[in-house]
Amino acid sequence: METIYAQALWQMVEKGMKPKEVVMKLRESLENRGRVILMPKIARAFARIAEREHRKRAVTLSVAHEKDALKAEREVKKVLEELGASAEDIEVHVDDSLIGGWRLEGREWLLDASYKKSLLSIYNRATQ
Amino acid sequence: MANSVVEKIVKEIEGYAPKAKSEHAGIVTTVGDGVVAIDGLSKAVMSEVVLFEEGKGKKLADAMHPPAGGQSELYGLILNLEEDSIRAAVLGDTARVVEGMTVKSTGRVLSVPAGEELLGRVVNAMGEPIDGKGPFKKTTLMPVERQAYGVIDRRSVSVPVQTGIKAIDAMIPIGRGQRELIIGDRSTGKTTIAIDTIISQRNEPKATRPICIYVAVGQKESKTARIVEQLRQASALEYSIIVDAPASAPAALQYLAPFAGAAIGEYFMDRGKDVVVVYDDLSKQAVAYRQLSLLLRRPPGREAYPGDIFYLHSRLLERAACLSKEKGGGSLTALPIIETQDGDVSGYIPTNVISITDGQIFLVSELFNKGIRPAIDVGISVSRVGSAAQKKAMKAVAGGLKLELAQFRELEAFMQFSQDLDKATADRIASGQRMVEVLKQKNGAPIPMEMQVAILYAAGQKLFADVPVSKVTAVEARLAEFFDTECAKTLAEIKKSGVLSDELKRELNRTIEEFRLAHPELFHNDLRSR
Numbered sequence: 001m002e003t004i005y006a007q008a009l010w011q012m013v014e015k016g017m018k019p020k021e022v023v024m025k026l027r028e029s030l031e032n033r034g035r036v037i038l039m040p041k042i043a044r045a046f047a048r049i050a051e052r053e054h055r056k057r058a059v060t061l062s063v064a065h066e067k068d069a070l071k072a073e074r075e076v077k078k079v080l081e082e083l084g085a086s087a088e089d090i091e092v093h094v095d096d097s098l099i100g101g102w103r104l105e106g107r108e109w110l111l112d113a114s115y116k117k118s119l120l121s122i123y124n125r126a127t128q
Numbered sequence: 129m130a131n132s133v134v135e136k137i138v139k140e141i142e143g144y145a146p147k148a149k150s151e152h153a154g155i156v157t158t159v160g161d162g163v164v165a166i167d168g169l170s171k172a173v174m175s176e177v178v179l180f181e182e183g184k185g186k187k188l189a190d191a192m193h194p195p196a197g198g199q200s201e202l203y204g205l206i207l208n209l210e211e212d213s214i215r216a217a218v219l220g221d222t223a224r225v226v227e228g229m230t231v232k233s234t235g236r237v238l239s240v241p242a243g244e245e246l247l248g249r250v251v252n253a254m255g256e257p258i259d260g261k262g263p264f265k266k267t268t269l270m271p272v273e274r275q276a277y278g279v280i281d282r283r284s285v286s287v288p289v290q291t292g293i294k295a296i297d298a299m300i301p302i303g304r305g306q307r308e309l310i311i312g313d314r315s316t317g318k319t320t321i322a323i324d325t326i327i328s329q330r331n332e333p334k335a336t337r338p339i340c341i342y343v344a345v346g347q348k349e350s351k352t353a354r355i356v357e358q359l360r361q362a363s364a365l366e367y368s369i370i371v372d373a374p375a376s377a378p379a380a381l382q383y384l385a386p387f388a389g390a391a392i393g394e395y396f397m398d399r400g401k402d403v404v405v406v407y408d409d410l411s412k413q414a415v416a417y418r419q420l421s422l423l424l425r426r427p428p429g430r431e432a433y434p435g436d437i438f439y440l441h442s443r444l445l446e447r448a449a450c451l452s453k454e455k456g457g458g459s460l461t462a463l464p465i466i467e468t469q470d471g472d473v474s475g476y477i478p479t480n481v482i483s484i485t486d487g488q489i490f491l492v493s494e495l496f497n498k499g500i501r502p503a504i505d506v507g508i509s510v511s512r513v514g515s516a517a518q519k520k521a522m523k524a525v526a527g528g529l530k531l532e533l534a535q536f537r538e539l540e541a542f543m544q545f546s547q548d549l550d551k552a553t554a555d556r557i558a559s560g561q562r563m564v565e566v567l568k569q570k571n572g573a574p575i576p577m578e579m580q581v582a583i584l585y586a587a588g589q590k591l592f593a594d595v596p597v598s599k600v601t602a603v604e605a606r607l608a609e610f611f612d613t614e615c616a617k618t619l620a621e622i623k624k625s626g627v628l629s630d631e632l633k634r635e636l637n638r639t640i641e642e643f644r645l646a647h648p649e650l651f652h653n654d655l656r657s658r
């Protein structure tokens with residue numbers, strides 16, 4: 001039940017309604033139906049939806065060294081433009097196993113320009 | 129090395145920038161019991177193979193080496209496309225998959241390698257060799273799921289599959305392209321019939337010899353190893369392929385193995401060859417599919433099997449075909465095996481497969497325990513299309529045999545309650561008892577068609593009427609030896625023409641008479657031995 005309310009809440013916010021207004025309307029509706037007790041559960045379900053949606057949109061950029069982050073971000077933006085994709089906020093992680101280069105992960109796609117991948121593909125081609 | 133060269137190499141490495149290519153990917157959200165849920169991969173298609181990226185976060189040296197004894201790459205098979213996520217079965221060790229792992233689309237539906245190189249080899253459900261004889265060099269990928277040939281592409285069954293088993297070739301003949309079910313309780317000789325059929329193919333001319341594929345589903349590894357050894361010793365491995373999905377394999381591989389066997393068979397069928405595929409057994413495949421379906425949260429139906437369990441078997445067995453000349457004239461004969469519980473053929477899966485196939489060979493524990501082997505219940509065993517493929521010579525000697533045996537079984541039951549039998553009934557029972565003995569056969573010793581014809585002809589001529597029942601099998605063996613040495617030409621003629629002409633009958637009669645004269649000591653029947 002609370003998930004359905006939370007989904008409705010999320011859709012209303014998505015459509016551009018002000019959060020304060022949305023919460024007021026929800027409270028009114030719950031009071032009329034005698035379900036105010038659901039409010040904390042709806043809040044938790046809403047947080048879960050928000051986190052899931054954030055994860056869907058999140059783009060993670062992994063670099064081998066912190067000093068490479070800026071250069072990698074510039075390259076990534078260029079690549080994303082070429083692909084016709086956009087990334088509002090890019091989370092940067094340091095993953096030293098990449099050796100060099102960068103790796104960009106979205107919900108539906110993956111761009112791997114790391115040295116590790118290149119070396120692995122050379123190794124696999126040579127051994128298989 | 130000159131400094132200039134070293135500098136150049138260092139410069140090259142420093143200036144190296146790997147190019148990124150966008151890949152369609154998703155993330156594992158849950159994993160357990162061989163099934164994973166994946167977020168993303170919204171463009172994935174049903175039955176698509178996905179690749180689990182195990183190297184993420186691992187050091188290069190660790191990523192280079194797969195886990196000991198494992199496949200180098202871990203794949204999954206998409207089985208459920210849901211609104212928000214997809215579910216896939218892991219085609220390997222589930223312990224290698226972790227939550228948050230990246231899953232990449234491969235853009236291809238599941239295929240297995242097929243080719244001449246597979247002959248004599250043992251492969252898993254993915255078509256990878258597991259017999260330690262090294263990888264395949266040149267193979268063709270065949271889709272595991274494929275639409276069966278349509279009506280126009282097929283022709284009627286007309287050539288027999290010689291099983292080498294007298295009772296089957298005479299009474300329940302199987303044609304090339306037919307689907308004949310072998311059904312019975314555990315330990316009634318189902319696998320033996322299938323293996324004898326494979327071994328029997330060595331009697332066929334090389335040009336028309338069927339390729340045999342044995343698919344072991346949920347079997348003990350020791351049993352499969354024994355079968356491989358048996359085929360090797362019988363020189364049958366050279367034209368056989370073993371697809372093994374043992375009981376220890378994930379349910380997904382047990383479910384896929386019969387389809388992999390069919391796909392490999394289709395490779396040869398498409399090239400105009402005849403193929404015999406043994407699915408041992410489909411009950412275990414159904415159980416594996418039930419497990420997988422329940423884990424995929426598909427709604428359970430009768431006996432908790434999913435609603436499409438009939439379709440699972442029908443689409444597999446429909447791939448058995450006898451192709452038209454325009455399509456190359458190849459054939460794929462399916463010999464599915466079903467294990468019943470306590471002789472109950474009215475179970476869900478047995479009735480399904482009985483209705484799909486073109487007949488069944490029903491094996492009975494009671495007969496098996498009596499020493500009647502193969503323990504075929506002639507009364508309910510049937511081949512719906514095989515008689516069209518039966519050789520004329522065999523038809524001539526086997527006509528009426530089924531009826532005679534069925535009548536004998538009825539009289540045999542009646543005999544237990546009555547001591548005073550009229551002469552006609554007593555004769556019929558005596559004849560039936562001897563025929564049962566004649567049809568007994570050791571496992572691993574298939575008999576060529578022409579020899580079967582000669583023995584059944586001799587039985588039809590009442591040669592065994594004067595032989596004590598307990599000695600019929602021994603006399604039959606002596607007779608077979610005699611035929612081999614004394615009338616090889618006649619046997620060769622029967623094999624060549626497939627017809628039992630009057631002249632050949634005369635020759636056989638002469639040989640039978642010679643045998644009777646040469647071994648008078650074998651023909652002293654007395655009432656006690658009746």
